[in-house]
Amino acid sequence: xNRTISISALCLSLITxxxxxxxxxxxSGEAMAQQCAPCHGTNGQALTEAMPPLAGMDADTFxxxxxxxxxxxxxxxxxxxxARGFTDEEIHAMAIWFEQQPFKPWQDxxxxxxxxxxxxxxxxxxxxx
Amino acid sequence: MSRLxxxxxxxxxxxxxxxxxxGASAVAATGIFGASNKAFAQSAAHVVILGGGVGGSTFAxxxxxxxxxxxxxxxxxxxxxxxxxxxxxxxxxxxxxxELTFNLDTIRSKYNVNVIIDKVVGADFDKKTVRTQKGxxxxxxKLVVSPGIxxxxxxxxxxxxxxxxxxxxxxxxxxxxxxxxKQQLENLPQGGTAIVAPPQNPFRCPPGxxxxxxxxxxxxxxxxxxxxxxxxxxxxxxxxDIPFKKAWERLYGYRSDNSLIExxxxxxxxxxxxxxxxxxxxxxxxxxxxxxxxxxxxxxRAGKLAQMLDLADESGWCPINRHxxxxxxxxxxxxxxxxxxxxxxxxxxxxxNSQAKVCAKAVADTLKGESPGRAIYSNVCYSxxxxxxxxxxxxxxxxxxxxxxxxxxxxxxxxxxDKPAQPILEAVYQKNWHREFVKDVFS
Numbered sequence: 001x002n003r004t005i006s007i008s009a010l011c012l013s014l015i016t017x018x019x020x021x022x023x024x025x026x027x028s029g030e031a032m033a034q035q036c037a038p039c040h041g042t043n044g045q046a047l048t049e050a051m052p053p054l055a056g057m058d059a060d061t062f063x064x065x066x067x068x069x070x071x072x073x074x075x076x077x078x079x080x081x082x083a084r085g086f087t088d089e090e091i092h093a094m095a096i097w098f099e100q101q102p103f104k105p106w107q108d109x110x111x112x113x114x115x116x117x118x119x120x121x122x123x124x125x126x127x128x129x
Numbered sequence: 130m131s132r133l134x135x136x137x138x139x140x141x142x143x144x145x146x147x148x149x150x151x152g153a154s155a156v157a158a159t160g161i162f163g164a165s166n167k168a169f170a171q172s173a174a175h176v177v178i179l180g181g182g183v184g185g186s187t188f189a190x191x192x193x194x195x196x197x198x199x200x201x202x203x204x205x206x207x208x209x210x211x212x213x214x215x216x217x218x219x220x221x222x223x224x225x226x227x228e229l230t231f232n233l234d235t236i237r238s239k240y241n242v243n244v245i246i247d248k249v250v251g252a253d254f255d256k257k258t259v260r261t262q263k264g265x266x267x268x269x270x271k272l273v274v275s276p277g278i279x280x281x282x283x284x285x286x287x288x289x290x291x292x293x294x295x296x297x298x299x300x301x302x303x304x305x306x307x308x309x310x311k312q313q314l315e316n317l318p319q320g321g322t323a324i325v326a327p328p329q330n331p332f333r334c335p336p337g338x339x340x341x342x343x344x345x346x347x348x349x350x351x352x353x354x355x356x357x358x359x360x361x362x363x364x365x366x367x368x369x370d371i372p373f374k375k376a377w378e379r380l381y382g383y384r385s386d387n388s389l390i391e392x393x394x395x396x397x398x399x400x401x402x403x404x405x406x407x408x409x410x411x412x413x414x415x416x417x418x419x420x421x422x423x424x425x426x427x428x429x430r431a432g433k434l435a436q437m438l439d440l441a442d443e444s445g446w447c448p449i450n451r452h453x454x455x456x457x458x459x460x461x462x463x464x465x466x467x468x469x470x471x472x473x474x475x476x477x478x479x480x481x482n483s484q485a486k487v488c489a490k491a492v493a494d495t496l497k498g499e500s501p502g503r504a505i506y507s508n509v510c511y512s513x514x515x516x517x518x519x520x521x522x523x524x525x526x527x528x529x530x531x532x533x534x535x536x537x538x539x540x541x542x543x544x545x546x547d548k549p550a551q552p553i554l555e556a557v558y559q560k561n562w563h564r565e566f567v568k569d570v571f572s
Contacts, residue, residue: 027505027527034191034486035507035525038479038566039558042190046568049561077554078509078523085507085525085539107572111239114194 029093029125030118032086036094043114044098045106056103059095066091097121173198174496177259177269179249179434181205181233183212183478184275184465187485187570193240195493202243202269203233204261213334214478215563216303220311221344223516229303235572252438254459271492274440274456275465275481276432278333281445286403288425296406301337301426313422314348320355321421324411326401327362331446332429333467333476335368336512336522341424343373343514346381346389359420360392361413363400368475369512369520372543376514376552401425431468438462446470451528452504453491454484463488471506472533473540474526480508482570483526504528505536511559519543519555 033044036054040046044054054062068074069083070091076083086094100121102113176192178185181203189201211230218224237244247261258268280299282289293299298306298313317323323345327338342360349356367373377383377390393399398415404425405411411418411425430436430445440447440456447464448457454469456462465488466481474480483506491501506526511519524540526533543555 024503027503031487031490031502032505035483035505037569038482039509039562041565042569046565049565050557051561051565077551077558078521081523081539081541082507082509082525083539085535085537087537106568111193111197115197118194 026087026090026093029097029121032090033094033097042106043101043109043117045101045104045109047103047105053103054098055101057095057098059092059099062095062098063091066095093125096124100124173200174270175200175202175268176271176273176492176496177267178203178273178275179259180275180277180432181236181244182210182275182277182466182481183214183570184481184485185273186210186233186236187482188273188275188465188489189236189242190240190570191486191489192493193242195490196496199493199496200243201241202245202267203236204245204247204249204259204267205233206246206248208232208246211303212478212567213301213303213337214566216300216307217337217341217344217513219303219307220300220314220341221348221516222311226303226307231567231571233571239572249434254462257461269461271461271463271496273463273465273488273492274435274438274468275485276434276468278429278467278476279431279433279436280427281430282427284329284428285401285425287406288404288427292404292406293427297404297423297425299424299426301333310424313424314345317349317353317356317421319353321353322357322359322419323349323422324359324361324418324420324424326399326411326423326425327360327364327367328426328428329363331476332426334510335475335477336373336510336520338426339367339369339373340512340514342390342392343376343381343512346377347515349389350381354389356389358390359418360390361399361401361411361418362392363395365394365396368510369522369542372520372545373512373514375545376518376520380515380518429467435464435468440464441468444470451531451533453495453501454488455491463492473524473535474506474508474533475510475522477508477510478566478570479510480506482566483507506533509562511555511562513556513559514552515556517556518552519557519559520552521555521558 039051040054047053066083069076069079101117102109176199178189185203189203192201209230209232211226215224215229219226233244236242247263250260250262252259258266260266298309300306300310325342342358345358374383381389383390398413400414401411403412409420409423411423431441431447435441435447440458442448447469449464449469454463454465456464465484467476487504494501509523511521514520520543522542525536527536
């Protein structure tokens with residue numbers, strides 16, 4: 001019963017979304033990942049603070065951590081609140097994006113390396129970025 | 130030789146070389162691209178950013194991520210920028226102003242951005258040009274304005290810009306007033322009274338006044354234990370008030386007879402209506418107060434530049450398209466940060482940084498003739514209720530029903546727990562966050 005209702009609601013919301021200007025169901029992995037930079041460094045490349053670097057993190061590790069923060073099974077200061085803002089698909093897209101970023105400090109990274117990493121993330125998402 | 134010419138000379142690019150690259154009219158119209166030895170493609174669009182603070186600097190960097198070829202120019206009035214972020218720390222000696230001072234050198238060199246230190250005096254939206262005080266006319270394809278805030282004094286009799294600059298610093302823009310207020314706190318007589326009067330909503334850095342109140346109390350506890358902070362607030366609630374007040378109870382005896390902090394809400398007559406700078410008296414709605422130190426933080430509106438360029442509406446703030454931060458009042462013009470009407474997003478440096486990234490991608494997409502992707506924003510504000518006691522607020526945002534609203538179940542403030550590690554960790558993260566944040570903005 002609940003399932004039926006939620007599927008109908010989903011269909012309705014898809015129809016509504018289709019009628020409006022914003023076609024994408026979610027923001028790109030890159031756009032979401034960039035929102036993490038103030039704490040985790042540009043492109044997740046902060047290596048010397050209490051917050052862990054996200055660049056180069058294995059995608060599965062990232063996803064498991066975010067899901068555990070979201071469901072409350074992992075202790076958190078702030079990441080439980082942050083994780084509750086994202087769906088499974090969004091967490092997956094961020095995980096893929098961060099996995100492709102080089103594990104080194106941002107200040108030692110060139111723009112060309114950043115462009116390459118962004119393109120690699122695009123490819124890893126099957127061009128769905 | 131002007132500063133700009135000097136920079137150009139230093140980099141061994143002469144005006145004649147630039148004319149060769151861009152043609153004489155391009156040089157005249159867009160200023161000198163002395164920023165890099167890499168010449169911009171002549172056909173590339175030119176994005177001009179007014180304001181090199183958090184919003185403007187982040188925008189320039191992330192526009193470069195989104196487009197390797199676009200020409201980017203920042204016009205900023207001052208060669209150095211002092212972050213308001215962490216300027217409360219300066220009041221109690223946790224930071225110096227020097228440690229909060231940044232410039233655009235890395236933005237210029239690493240991201241190939243042309244930086245002009247000059248004041249903007251006008252714009253022609255039809256011709257798509259801006260004029261500067263030194264007489265340059267700079268043409269743009271897209272204009273991005275990140276002007277910060279301006280102060281409004283007219284609701285408090287006897288308080289004005291001159292009083293704030295001399296005897297009663299608001300210290301809500303980091304700089305000389307910050308140091309003056311620090312001195313006033315240090316000079317407070319034993320057993321003296323400090324008044325802090327926060328502004329009415331909306332204003333920059335909603336937890337800022339309450340962090341300052343906390344720092345004053347912590348300073349008094351240590352150096353002046355019979356002193357007191359009286360808060361005259363025009364509001365009944367403030368951001369993170371539950372965790373802040375719990376911290377005040379734990380640290381400063383709040384709600385006890387010996388509390389170092391007395392908070393008078395708007396309903397209890399907290400709204401200040403008059404200041405007598407000579408006698409150090411303030412009149413609030415219900416009673417008058419005499420104090421040794423009076424710190425009134427004025428009400429606010431969009432920065433002067435936003436007003437001059439007709440980007441603010443009758444509310445005093447700038448209406449924007451929630452998906453892109455393009456101005457609702459003028460085409461091809463975007464507004465970022467504190468001066469915008471961003472619904473649930475607070476006026477914070479974090480929010481300006483977040484908006485700048487979305488806007489940069491939207492501008493890059495638009496210039497390529499593509500429609501911008503779906504917007505996602507965030508805000509995390511850590512504040513200190515004591516040097517080792519942090520409180521936070523966090524949310525991820527999306528555009529829903531035409532407004533910027535918290536996404537999922539993300540919005541929330543620090544939980545009140547009995548775990549002693551929680552506020553200590555928040556204070557640790559606060560310090561880590563500040564170091565990383567300024568790097569994401571300026572380097």
